[in-house]
Amino acid sequence: MKISTFFYTLKQGIASIFRNKWFTLASVATIAACLFVFGIAYILTLNAANILHNAEERVSITVFFDEGIEEKRIQDIGFLIEDMKSRGIVARYEFVSAEQAWESFSKELGENAQGFTENPLADSANYQIYLNDISRQDEVVSYLESVEGIRKINKSDLTVDALSGLSTIVTFISVSMIVILFAVSIFLISNTVTIGISVRKEEINIMKYIGATDFFVRAPFVFEGMIIGFIGSAIPLAALFYIYVAALDFIGGVFGFLSGIVVTLPPAQIFMGLVPISLLIGVGIGFFGSFFTVRKHLHV
Amino acid sequence: METKKRRTSGGKKTQDNCVIRLENVNKSYENGIPALMDINLKIEKGEFVFIVGDSGSGKSTLIKLLLRELVATSGKVEVSGYDLMNIKRNKIPMFRRKLGVVFQDFRLLKDRNVYENVAFAQRIVQVPSMDIRKNVPGILSQVGLANKYKSPIVELSGGEQQRVALARALVNKPNLLLADEPTGNLDPKSTLEIMKLLEKINEDGTTVVIVTHNREIVNDMKKRVITLKKGVIVSDEKKGGYIDED
Numbered sequence: 187m188k189i190s191t192f193f194y195t196l197k198q199g200i201a202s203i204f205r206n207k208w209f210t211l212a213s214v215a216t217i218a219a220c221l222f223v224f225g226i227a228y229i230l231t232l233n234a235a236n237i238l239h240n241a242e243e244r245v246s247i248t249v250f251f252d253e254g255i256e257e258k259r260i261q262d263i264g265f266l267i268e269d270m271k272s273r274g275i276v277a278r279y280e281f282v283s284a285e286q287a288w289e290s291f292s293k294e295l296g297e298n299a300q301g302f303t304e305n306p307l308a309d310s311a312n313y314q315i316y317l318n319d320i321s322r323q324d325e326v327v328s329y330l331e332s333v334e335g336i337r338k339i340n341k342s343d344l345t346v347d348a349l350s351g352l353s354t355i356v357t358f359i360s361v362s363m364i365v366i367l368f369a370v371s372i373f374l375i376s377n378t379v380t381i382g383i384s385v386r387k388e389e390i391n392i393m394k395y396i397g398a399t400d401f402f403v404r405a406p407f408v409f410e411g412m413i414i415g416f417i418g419s420a421i422p423l424a425a426l427f428y429i430y431v432a433a434l435d436f437i438g439g440v441f442g443f444l445s446g447i448v449v450t451l452p453p454a455q456i457f458m459g460l461v462p463i464s465l466l467i468g469v470g471i472g473f474f475g476s477f478f479t480v481r482k483h484l485h486v
Numbered sequence: 487m488e489t490k491k492r493r494t495s496g497g498k499k500t501q502d503n504c505v506i507r508l509e510n511v512n513k514s515y516e517n518g519i520p521a522l523m524d525i526n527l528k529i530e531k532g533e534f535v536f537i538v539g540d541s542g543s544g545k546s547t548l549i550k551l552l553l554r555e556l557v558a559t560s561g562k563v564e565v566s567g568y569d570l571m572n573i574k575r576n577k578i579p580m581f582r583r584k585l586g587v588v589f590q591d592f593r594l595l596k597d598r599n600v601y602e603n604v605a606f607a608q609r610i611v612q613v614p615s616m617d618i619r620k621n622v623p624g625i626l627s628q629v630g631l632a633n634k635y636k637s638p639i640v641e642l643s644g645g646e647q648q649r650v651a652l653a654r655a656l657v658n659k660p661n662l663l664l665a666d667e668p669t670g671n672l673d674p675k676s677t678l679e680i681m682k683l684l685e686k687i688n689e690d691g692t693t694v695v696i697v698t699h700n701r702e703i704v705n706d707m708k709k710r711v712i713t714l715k716k717g718v719i720v721s722d723e724k725k726g727g728y729i730d731e732d
């Protein structure tokens with residue numbers, strides 16, 4: 187394409203955006219609405235996944251030993267866990283000595299811990315085990331129960347079941363929402379483009395009579411579609427950004443006490459992914475929507 | 487294609503001077519009723535031809551075959567050296583750039599002004615902007631609209647609109663001008679002006695084919711007249727007139 191043709195085509199595309207204000211508005215609104223809902227789904231899914239991931243990381247099994255156990259036996263149990271780690275079941279584990287356990291507990295107690303002269307948690311040395319897949323917790327626990335030298339195993343039943351159930355539901359809802367949304371938006375956009383084309387069917391006709399190539403006829407429409415797609419994705423991105431920042435403020439203020447559990451992602455981390463995805467989808471829908479719809483009307 | 491055409495048209499053989507050649511052409515629409523039957527027709531370079539006939543006799547169908555808007559059901563259609571029965575889809579734009587077309591309803595871009603409507607035709611064939619700025623005023627003064635180049639189309643009379651359409655058809659210097667009832671919507675004065683323009687264009691070397699219902703014009707101008715009746719050529723006279731129905 188010659189440079190002057192490129193600029194002429196671009197100018198035509200922009201001009202027809204203003205000439206067909208209502209068509210433009212309808213298309214921009216459709217794309218913007220779809221991408222807005224998509225953005226919300228994206229933000230919620232990412233945050234939910236993050237919260238789940240965080241929570242999962244905290245779920246651990248604590249293994250306490252028999253009273254008066256030998257150092258050697260503790261080491262052997264450590265080898266067993268190391269073996270599970272090498273098989274990919276255990277993500278990581280750490281040995282917490284009685285002193286360390288008391289130290290961290292007395293920190294929580296603060297001033298109340300001052301009175302103790304001896305370690306009241308003398309038998310509280312333990313292994314803290316973090317699993318790769320929390321659904322295998324029961325399996326690991328029943329195995330450890332059969333190991334000699336283990337007095338007690340602490341685990342958190344409720345958290346495990348709730349988390350894995352919630353994770354399935356969130357994934358299911360967001361995937362089906364996105365699928366439905368795209369079906370709807372493709373339908374709406376192909377409709378709006380068809381209306382816009384039929385308004386200009388005469389113009390296309392005239393161009394073809396004069397000897398315009400398909401490419402030349404199509405180019406302004408495709409430019410127009412891409413510009414509409416760009417605007418249609420920029421608007422919800424800006425809106426979502428301000429809404430998200432405000433929402434983070436709100437959550438921080440009201441649910442501050444939950445800060446350990448509700449771990450929100452910073453805006454930058456969300457929008458680093460959402461901006462290119464939204465622009466790609468918006469401009470892509472504009473491009474393919476007009477490309478294929480114009481093609482149907484080129485046979486003159 | 488271009489060089490070959492020039493070489494042959496420079497030759498002596500009269501056959502090679504044909505801009506339009508139809509042989510045993512039939513055209514039926516989807517409903518199966520024939521609109522044109524066994525048409526044989528030759529129009530040579532530089533001719534001025536009227537096509538007349540009753541409503542429904544197939545005049546517009548013939549023009550559409552020459553434009554390659556329609557394809558004949560059978561026969562041979564050759565225009566400006568292109569075999570329109572077998573032309574590839576991507577060659578059609580190149581073929582049409584050698585044609586100028588004018589319709590009864592003008593078919594202008596109503597949201598643009600006179601200058602833009604004519605420049606449009608040049609942009610489509612990718613003429614550089616500098617040349618467009620030179621060519622368009624030239625052709626507009628040729629059709630007598632030099633002072634109206636900024637006017638919006640909707641503010642022009644029918645006759646003026648048709649002159650814009652004519653300027654647009656001519657700006658790319660076609661070797662053949664096809665006009666389907668170009669004066670059908672015009673008053674007698676504008677009709678005469680348009681016909682004068684078409685005659686002048688023809689004198690400058692462009693082959694002109696005009697479909698018309700205008701009896702007086704046809705009788706006055708004494709050009710070649712082809713008469714269609716129910717899809718058949720019933721007369722073809724060198725200096726003909728409008729054949730009256732009995």
Ligand SMILES: Nc1ncnc2c1ncn2[C@@H]1O[C@H](COP(=O)(O)OP(=O)(O)OP(=O)(O)O)[C@@H](O)[C@H]1O
Binds near residue numbers: 516543545547
């Ligand atoms: N798209 C179409 N589908 C089916 N039949 C058609 C179509 N266009 C034209 N015809 C038929 O073909 C015949 C010739 O039509 P055409 O338009 O060529 O006539 P015409 O000579 O241009 O008439 P007019 O002077 O009224 O413009 C008519 O019988 C018409 O009904």
Ligand SMILES: [Mg+2]
Binds near residue numbers: 545547
């Ligand atoms: Mg007709």
